[in-house]
Amino acid sequence: MLFEGVLKKMPTELKEEVQYYMVFENDFLHVNQLLNQKISLSFLKYQCLNCGKDKKIFRQGFCYDCFYEIPQAGDWIMKPELSTAHLEQEDRNLEYEKKVQLQPHIVYLANSSNVKVGVTRKTQVPTRWIDQGAHEALEILEVPNRYLAGIAEVALKDHVADKTNWRTMLKNEIEDVSLEEKRNELLQFLPEEVEPYILKNNKETEINFPVLRYPKKLKSLNIEKSREYTGVLKGVKGQYLLFEDDRVFNVRNNAGFYIELKV
Known part of the structure; x- marks a missing residue:
């Protein structure tokens, strides 16, 4: 073929x-x-x-x-805390930025090489976890826009990783961790603005890869x-x-x- x-x-x-x-x-x-x-x-x-x-x-x-012109590659893609559509402020194309930024976003914990915090649009669950090679993941916040997800992620990055060690992930050198316990540890560090959006009763999603x-x-x-x-x-x-x-x-x-x- x-x-x-x-x-x-x-x-x-x-x-x-x-x-x-x-x-x-x-x-x-x-x-x-x-x-x-x-x-x-x-x-x-x-x-x-x-x-x-x-x-x-x-x-x-x-x-x-x-890369330096289109809205699909704006800085807010990698740094959600830079999102400004909720303020009616344009980065490259306000219409596109509103469409993407002003929709429900999930802040999550995922375990691929280590426990990390991440942000994705709700429509990208569980795709985002799969793409990161996570064998388990847990939603901890559902917020109405990308900016709120971003400031929550920034607050948690001081206490948990925000990147995957791709070498460890691919070698499958994994350690099972209770993401529910980790979530409960981290809730105290969240900004007040996102406290109404905490998901307290979610269960972990387990992911198996064809290897x-x-x-x-x-x-x-x-x-x-x-x-x-x-x-x-x-x-x-x-x-x-x-x-x-x-x-x-x-x-x-x-x-x-x-x-x-x-x-």
Whole structure:
């Protein structure tokens, strides 16, 4: 089988095991069905996810110009506390920013390599947890806009991590922690503005990933540099493909790369 197209974040479904898909312009691929099979990846060109041009990808699948112009790459994406749509203040495009920022957001705890705090739109639960490779997660706040989620996250970052150690996550060096107990420890540090939105009775969500073998010594695959690679797929976790030779390929980080995939 031969597939060709631009890489984007893999859509997922939360089932007994997470189901992964690659979606191209004229085709799609159920990645779980490729486990234990040899696949080949070839880098062909760039294709910016915004303008569609063959321009070197800068960040998040966008070329340099688009990254610094479009609202989908504003600073508030990575730093929710910088959101200003609730104040009617525009960053790059107020209409877009209102659409995204002024909707329910979840502040959560997730455990992938360690317990971390994070923010996502309510519509992105549990997708966000899957993308981070979390094996368990718990919603602790549901707020009406992104700004409130951001200030809650900032307050909790002094007491719990806000980033995932991707190496630990991919090696599956995990420790089960009671996220409900951790939530109860952290509630005292939340700002007064978000106290009405605390979720006190939520239960943890458990997530199982389709992995036959976890890598021992991680080696990141740089398809832009190597141009092509062939290996046996042994698992998928987060947005990573895990191969038999301990190579790992972050599909999301390579968004905007136009590739050929052979099975």
